[in-house]
Amino acid sequence: MKMVKSHRIKFGVGYLFVLLLILGSCDLRKDIQKEAYPKQYNYHPIITANWRASWITTQNALPEKNAWIAFRKQFVIENTGTPTTLRIAVDSKYWLYLNGEMILFEGGLKRGPNPDDTYYDEVDLSGKLQKSENTLVVLMWYFGKEGMTHKSSGQAGMITELYQGDSLLMTSDDSWKAIPHPAYVSESEDPQPNWRLPESNVVFDAREDIPEWVNSDFDDSNWPSAKILGTGIAPPWNNLVKRPIPFWKDVGLKNYENTISFPFVSNGDTIKCNLPYNGQFTPYFKIKSKDGKRITMLTDNYKGGSEYNMRAEYVTKEGQQAYESLGWINGHVMYYVIPEGIEVLDLKYRETGFDTEFAGSIQVDDDFYNQMCKKAIRTLYVTMRDNYMDTPGRERAQWWGDVVLESGEAFYALDRSADALMRKGMLELMNWQRPDSTIFSPIPAGNWNQELPGQMLMSVGYYGFWNYYLNTGNLETIKKVHEPVKRYLSLWKLKDDGTLNVRRGDWTWGDWGDNRDIPLLMNTQYYLALKGYAKMSEAMRKQKEADSVAYLMKGLKTAFNEQFWRDGHYRSKDYKGKTDDRSQGLAVVSGLADSDKYEAIFQVLQTEKHASPYMEKYVLEALYMMGYEDFALHRMKERFSKMVLDTTYTTLWEGWGVGAEGFGGGTTNHAWSGGGLTLLYQYAAGIEPTSAGWETFRVRSQPGFLKHISALVPTVKGTVKVEVKNEETYQLIIEVPDETKAMVYIPSKYKGIMVNGVEVVYAEEEGFKLFEIDSGYYKVEATE
Structure with a gap:
């Protein structure tokens, strides 16, 4: 089966960029309105216990921005049955491997719990370590530039400690190996991402890659030792604040929505791959190619909001190769600009995002x-x-x-x-x-x-x-x-x-x-x-x-x-x-x-x-x-x-x-x-908390011309369910979670109000009759 023609568009990189051109009282007044300026920033840092590890980087010179560092550490462990935690902080992002397996896809948070300090992660490695020798590998991305979401420390560095319970097993020090990853190119051709973004374009030259470097049996004996920059809580990263949000949800590599028959040989077309919706994605491909060919990856949102965003580029090596660009981009369509003569074996994407569920409806x-x-x-x-x-x-x-x-x-x-x-x-x-x-x-x-x-x-x-x-x-x-x-x-x-x-x-x-x-x-x-x-x-x-x-x-x-x-x-x-x-x-x-x-x-x-x-x-x-x-x-x-x-x-x-x-x-x-x-939710279905933590809430539906409303709200007390039937007979079906109460409002025009088949006693408020219910299931019926 040949690739569907509508999914292949004949234009090159430059033309694609053009195509994509297409946010009191008196006492109180004296108190609240006084001129009282503190002399320093007013933050309350959450400082961890003493860090005994050292901040490390490479002995080699790094570019000022968009630097990628490869770290490796081999260590021996005897007890694998005890809960084990890795604490790690970087400026700016990292990808973590243990014994050749990806453990965490994009750790780290953009820097700035306050103007001075840095976030750190705690990664649970319980049950993942093997008895005797283990290899921990970190690929770190240092943004090295400021942005509207990131305060750069000005220094590429990493600090990490491995704990079993309260016992410190391993720290970052000069026993680690570290080099600038030679395949990542710090400077891309223009256009660059606009000034608001701390991220740079991600450019990878596969000819300079280090095959199998994340694996345990890789020989790193010729790698230099890491350079120590400081120990524990040290400038310019300062206090370390524990990551306050979950790690990203990672759905793994998936096929695009449109059907593409593999393999095929590119004739210089741009391959248009449809994403299921606008999400946060990283593109992947598997190809056979001569060396020195340049592949560009970007989305239809590349110039979203009138300014250039991020793109990815890849320079091929000789033979079969696979690559995933690690900096996420977003959009509805992924474009692969693939030079003529490259055999495309597979195209996929990975969606990552905040770890939450669409629990309401x-x-x-x-x-x-x-x-x-x-x-x-x-x-x-x-x-x-x-x-x-x-x-x-x-x-x-x-x-x-x-x-x-x-x-x-x-x-x-x-x-x-x-x-x-x-x-x-x-x-x-x-x-x-x-x-x-x-x-x-x-x-x-x-x-x-x-x-x-x-x-x-x-x-x-x-x-x-x-x-x-x-x-x-x-x-x-x-x-x-x-x-x-x-x-x-x-x-x-x-x-x-x-x-x-x-x-x-x-x-x-x-x-x-x-x-x-x-x-x-x-x-x-x-x-x-x-x-x-x-x-x-x-x-x-x-x-x-x-x-x-x-x-x-x-x-x-x-x-x-x-x-x-x-x-x-x-x-x-x-x-x-x-x-x-x-x-x-x-x-x-x-x-x-x-x-x-x-x-x-x-x-x-x-x-x-x-x-x-x-x-x-x-x-x-x-x-x-x-x-x-x-x-x-x-x-x-x-x-x-x-x-x-x-x-x-x-x-x-x-x-x-x-x-x-x-x-x-x-x-x-x-x-x-x-x-x-x-x-x-709040007015048509009428569901709204009336005291902190949903200890009490109200159901006061204002359906207007809507005849049927069904809503589910995942509160901290449990799931609230409300169904409204606004027809000849007014009906409410309400499920109230444990340890909470609901006040139910029925429009005053209704006279007979039955709750689970029993007539209810109600109070009156302007325009409504109201009564309270405890946790449980209720069917409310009212007639004019």
Whole structure:
């Protein structure tokens, strides 16, 4: 069978690049708003016990960036039945082999738990060692340049210790062998990855490869000993912080989606291989070739977001050879640019990614929303790895406007291993707090230091830090960030009229798009930050502080409505643009707008549509909160229709269009566009925690015109299941996990309410009848 013609495209490397051109009280005011600047970074490093190992590198000179080092160590062990742990830290990434077998595919985290320190891994080797001689092999990749996700130490190095229980068996020292891996080429031809990425293009010259070097029987006697750089906790890597997130999920090598018949001889075509979705992939091939031929590997996302991302290149040796490029790239299509005359024996890919499962689910009777959620989950997952990312191509950066929405989606859609990524981000954000108490993102970062005040307020507030605690119940993390949040809020002042004195920061961004009323945005975001801080204070039993913040919020709310409400909408004094829908929405979700203004705000939101997909989430949530769920669904479908119905991409976009029609470069994989997923769980299905760690939650469905909703939420207490049938008879089926309780809300228009066949006694709240249920299975039926 010949290869399908549609999968082979006749053009060379240069043409491909062109083709691919196609993010209180008075006391409290004195306290929260005081000028109190600490003299150093305000982080709390997690320092391990004493490290007795040495940091090592090669005796040979290394390139300043994009250096690859091969380490080997042979050692003898007698007891193989005791739990065994390898502690290892590198700048920047490593691949670990034991006795010739791959143990870990891409260990290490991009550097920067705070501006000075370095992450380390603990790898469980229990049951993997063999009695007598063992060989440990590490391939290390040193980025050697700064990026929006990485703070370079400036020195390629590795430190490692092997433990059985508390007994130290082996350390990194000058008994290790180390050389620069000669096949990795530090400098590629242009174009280079854009300045935001610390990673370089990965170029491998197979003619310089070291055959079988990872195997135990490889003769390394002519390799030089490793060079010792320092012992234990040493500069420039400093304190070592234990990896706070899981190792990557690795699904192994897999065939591409399209059928390709092997073997075949390339006639100079570019081979187009379809990936199942937009994921984090590494390409593999097996070929027969003459030496000196250059193969290029890249995806359709190579210039995603208007800037060049990463590609891989391989220079062939003579004969049969197989190769996998180790730096992950992302996209929907993998392109292999294979010179004429090379016999292609196999093409595969490996997907790796954050180790979590798509444990949540939601289905409704309108498939548009199902497709939207499917794309939202896929987009969320491809923007998770070392950190939450805005996009996996152009930046891979932990912008906190994005993180707030991503974490909100993850609490509903993913299993609870995902919570560790939000915790890591929270600690990093506050551990990078500067001496003047400002915080900024993205971090970790070596080439960025600008504060976006609006994003920072959202991060530390109600939808950011507080939502993490509400979903996890992890008070220890809240205790660590509480004081740094307080210091940051101390920077913000109120004007004489009682509204916020807007701090411009370094980049007063607000949102993509036009008609941004910045003073309104900042006032609402500051109020949400205070709201989150007050709730964190209550959780820590700092009631006096919480009461003081509540007093401050009360005054701000009065001033906000007196100064900004005019002619049926909110507007700041000097703002001349069209009415800002974002600010109206944030006024509602923050609690600054009371119900007497809802009808007027609803009229505004029917006509004003300026928000980007990022801010649109808050506009839609405001519609749900005001009771206009039908219009919320209609607006959601109208606004997101183009990207949901598009058949080219499995992910959601940065803006309302692609490329030039988008915002910020127009990436096609931006998880901030997935806010609708959260809203369908939280409002359409009505599932929402009401106390920390889901000890209590509510089921208050607002289905609108949807007739059937089925949702499953993997909470820290167990799985919550809710099914809503919004037909002639209103039905709810609810499964409540152990050690939690649910408050059930039934619209007031229904009279007879039966729970498991028994009439229930209920209380009444505006628009609803409500009753509490304990853990168990419940069938609720109601009639008008």
